[in-house]
Amino acid sequence: MPTRTLNGTKVWQRRDRATQFRIWLGWLIGTAVFLYCWRIISENTEWEFVQDAHIQALDMASRMVPPRWSYTPTILRPLWDTINIATLGTVCAVAIATPVAFLAARNTTPSLLVARPLALMIVVSSRSINSLIWALMLVLIMGPGVVAGIVAITLRSIGFVGKLLYEAIEEIDERQVEAIIATGASRPQVLLYGIVPQILPAFAGISVYRWDINIRESTVLGLVGAGGIGLELQASVNILAWNQVTLIFIAILGSVVLSEWVSAKIRHAII
Amino acid sequence: MLKIENLTKRYPTGDLALNGVSLEVAKGEVVALIGPSGAGKSTLIRTINRLVEPTSGRILLNGVNLPSLGSRALRRARRTIGMIFQEFALVERLTVMENVLSGQLGYVSFWRSLIRKFPQSIIDEAFRLLERVGLEEFYDKRADALSGGQRQRVGIARALLQNPEILLVDEPTASLDPKTSRQIMRLITELTSERGLGAIINIHDVPLAMLFVKRIVGLRQGEIVYDGDPDGLTSERLTDIYGEEDWTATVRKKGSDQEEEDNGEENDDDLPQAAMSLSRREAAGRQAGRK
Ligand SMILES: Nc1ncnc2c1ncn2[C@@H]1O[C@H](COP(=O)(O)OP(=O)(O)OP(=O)(O)O)[C@@H](O)[C@H]1O
């Protein structure tokens, strides 16, 4: 225990000796593992390539400027596609994730043994696969194009939205719910008056936040053929048109900044 | 009207919160339920509308045995039982009006409650109740913008809009200052007599209970150990309920009883000495009482 008696006075320490030793040992092992891993990485790296990395980077940078502004009209359409993929994907995901969240939340699930594990399965499997990988598979299944991108974003976002939403549902104030139950309200009415008002801010916040993430994620989906500005990015990289790549980067940056701004505004307005 | 027979509740944790409680509340009768923390007061009133499922025993409301009801019949029975909470339990993000109207949820369809389309007669009644509790100007405020006393008034209006036959009141004043506490207790007891409502009021503040309620029931470790009028609540009886203490400040002096009540608002400040010395003791009791 952290206090012990020394010459009749009680001495207090933050931790006792055994705990202190274990923590110290933990650090020792951690450091050793880190050094060992570093050695393996180092053995597998061609250091000659790394050594002239800054020269390569400077070379690429010089070819990237100035951006090729005349390329702008070509990327407007794919940029619009990208924003649509993100927005439609988010809308579909929220529509599907909301019932899933109510099934998954301990305090609203109709059955702890069937519905809840099933809903959690959906959440986990959606979360464990990156949207790029979803897109890769969907392009094979549905062919390249915007629809594959929308579905990929949807599938990926269901888990995210579902998880955060069901956690919000589990954190509500049960007393407010009990008060509504005590009036003789039916189950759907309890949901409507006791639960929905409490999770509405979280619901809006989560949806907008996911939309914001999806704008960023959908920019790369084109790399695997799932539509949007990523397609142009890949085409430009393939022909080594680095000044076009710069322009695409600027466009992506612009849309991300815009989405940040919009989502901040919306969240501010709702909460 | 309400008749509880041999009610027992054992929580899954093994706590025996109610041990064979029998209690009868006549139509229009108001009962104050006192007892130390953990005595089972909240459990008792929450088993009546089955927010807590009783383990055994009968609860007859107008002859209907509540524990045996199916979910539809239970919802119908709950409409006639109004509940008022210590922490007010208003839906914080809804307006005062929506909170009051939620008292009618048991009577309107899901669709109407979704689009907030309540019958005009109900809206009239809601405005009347808000006026009665002194909040007519607050109907469009959000509940989280109100003070404690105002929230409790909304809670009272919500319970009354149910048009109940009995009120279950769980420590209505425990989160309020002494003056507001008295105003709220006065409001509740006035409304019960205006409408001929029965009520069970859980309350820690014994002097306050003795001031406003004519029948006091003492609960200790899940059993009723006192049932009678405030004057019978002597030092010995209080010791039965709460345990050994110096009760001289709490026990009512003969002859001084009704005056305070009649003088009303002016001497709202003369009670607190007794009330506060008691609640301090209770705070200590609360800590000791929890195992
Ligand atoms: N949900 C619960 N699960 C398990 N035990 C519970 C639960 N609620 C209450 N109890 C136990 O039941 C007993 C009675 O509790 P109850 O809340 O009814 O007392 P109370 O008289 O209302 O106390 P207080 O004055 O502090 O509100 C206590 O021993 C408590 O620990």
Ligand SMILES: [Mg+2]
């Ligand atoms: Mg209680």
